[in-house]
Amino acid sequence: MTIDFILDGADVSCRVRATDRLSDVLASEFPKASVGSDCRAGRCGRCLLLMDGKLVLACMVPAFRARGAEIVSPKAYALTEEGEAVAAGFEKAGVATCAFCTPQRILIAGLLLEEAAGATDARILEAMQTVQCRCVEPSALVQGVRAAVEIRAARNWHRAR
Ligand code: FES
Ligand code: FES
Known part of the structure; x- marks a missing residue:
């Protein structure tokens, strides 16, 4: 399926599978955002980001949940x-x-x-x-x-x- 969302202020879209983790999709499709994917089990915090204003561990979120969401990466947040x-x-x-x-x-x-x-x-x-x-x-x-x-x-x- 294709999902559209906002990443660091830009409209983006990508294809995801139902089993994809958001952290993996961001790391592979949008490397400039520098969202990490390390333990992939909610332990290390490398995949933290803001999703619709809430702090989330992206490895614990199915990628399709990002549809229509506004995501802010830590890299972009550091400039606020x-x-x-x-x-x-x-x-x-x-x-x-x-x-x-x-x-x-x-x-x-x-x-x-x-x-x-x-x-x-x-x-x-x-x-x-x-x-x-x-x-x-x-x-x-x-x-x-x-x-x-x-x-x-x-x-x-x-x-x-
Ligand atoms: S990759 Fe370690 S908490 Fe998400
Ligand atoms: S792991 Fe080096 S400052 Fe946190």
């Missing part, structure tokens, strides 16, 4: 205001993430920004653990998210003046 605030927050906190999980981390952290000012460290950690990470101390990620919250608040304050 929230994504840039998170990158700046990570840098300020000295969080050095590698290419393996950086885009997915930025996406998760960006979605957390609204609640992070009032969120506990445990809540932030729980959200961040959606992605398996081999390099960064969890406590550093919490500091990175908190720094991003401050940076975003400062930007909004300057904008409102």
Whole structure:
């Protein structure tokens, strides 16, 4: 079957089989979006993306479900205001993430920004653990998210003046 959907703001279409996983289809048909497909079992978080505004693990979604959906890849999200605030927050906190999980981390952290000012460290950690990470101390990620919250608040304050 052929499905049409929006990927990072562009109308796209591709042929899929009923058994295809969304992560595999995106990885093979739309490599520029850089959606990963690693464990294919909902564990590693490499296939995280936004689908109609909701965070989903694309390896757990049948590809045909994307029909008519709006998908935002972590790579595109990193270019949004929230994504840039998170990158700046990570840098300020000295969080050095590698290419393996950086885009997915930025996406998760960006979605957390609204609640992070009032969120506990445990809540932030729980959200961040959606992605398996081999390099960064969890406590550093919490500091990175908190720094991003401050940076975003400062930007909004300057904008409102
Ligand atoms: S590929 Fe989807 S969680 Fe690992
Ligand atoms: S920063 Fe390297 S795996 Fe997460």
